[in-house]
Amino acid sequence: MLLFVSAPLTAAPFPSTGTVEVYFSPHGGAADAVIREIGKARQEILVQAYSFTSKPIAKALLEAHKRGVKVVAIMDKSQRTQRYSGATFLANSGIEVLIDERHAIAHSKIMIIDRATIITGSFNFTRAAEEKNAENLLVLKGNSLLVQKYLANFEAQRALCVPFSN
Numbered sequence: 001m002l003l004f005v006s007a008p009l010t011a012a013p014f015p016s017t018g019t020v021e022v023y024f025s026p027h028g029g030a031a032d033a034v035i036r037e038i039g040k041a042r043q044e045i046l047v048q049a050y051s052f053t054s055k056p057i058a059k060a061l062l063e064a065h066k067r068g069v070k071v072v073a074i075m076d077k078s079q080r081t082q083r084y085s086g087a088t089f090l091a092n093s094g095i096e097v098l099i100d101e102r103h104a105i106a107h108s109k110i111m112i113i114d115r116a117t118i119i120t121g122s123f124n125f126t127r128a129a130e131e132k133n134a135e136n137l138l139v140l141k142g143n144s145l146l147v148q149k150y151l152a153n154f155e156a157q158r159a160l161c162v163p164f165s166n
Contacts, residue, residue: 018142023123030123030137031130034111035060037139041113046154047073048108052086053126062093072096074154074161076106086125088166098161106157112150117141120150 023030031054038045038060045064052058052075065071075087077099091097100106111119123129123137140146 014145016143018140018146021139023137023139025123025130025135025137026132027130030121030135031056033137033139034119034123034125037111037113037117037119038064040117041067041069043114044070044112045072045114046110046112046151047071047125048075048106048110048154048157049073049086049125050076050105050107050109051124051126052090053128054086054130055127057125058086058089061090061095065093065095072098072158074098074100074106074108074157075164077101087164091164091166097164098158099164100157100161102160108157110150110154112147112154115147115151116144118143118147118150 021033023033025031034057038057041064045061047061052073061071061073071090073087073090073095075097087097087099109121109124111117113119118140119137120140121135121137123135124133129135
């Protein structure tokens with residue numbers, strides 16, 4: 001039996017503040033933008049990912065972890081059945097990896113960096129997303145209310161997860 005629990009709907013509008021960077025793929029610099037923002041992280045990176053196969057992005061997360069940045073990744077349950085997934089790589093590197101097994105698909109593609117920067121869009125953290133697919137990526141900064149909404153959703157999803165084991 002699947003139990004569907006999610007954060008309360010919060011459709012009330014709020015002011016748009018800060019900056020927005022937009023990238024498109026293939027070959028539009030989206031992966032480079034993600035890697036650049038990960039490189040700027042000083043305290044925390046919270047990741048939600050459906051699919052995670054980009055070696056450069058995984059390496060950037062590992063480097064952040066080695067710098068002392070707390071990295072937590074929530075991934076779709078499909079990551080368990082892949083022979084060697086991004087979840088496996090991150091977990092073997094000492095990064096906390098959680099599996100969302102409550103939803104049919106955990107389809108979010110989000111990073112929250114230092115509780116100040118949000119990375120989101122259709123862009124999966126995969127090689128195909130950068131090289132083959134038509135995808136979009138937004139890097140949002142300077143909107144603390146938006147960050148708070150993403151953090152609340154992350155924590156609500158985190159509460160539904162189980163630790164990844166390989």
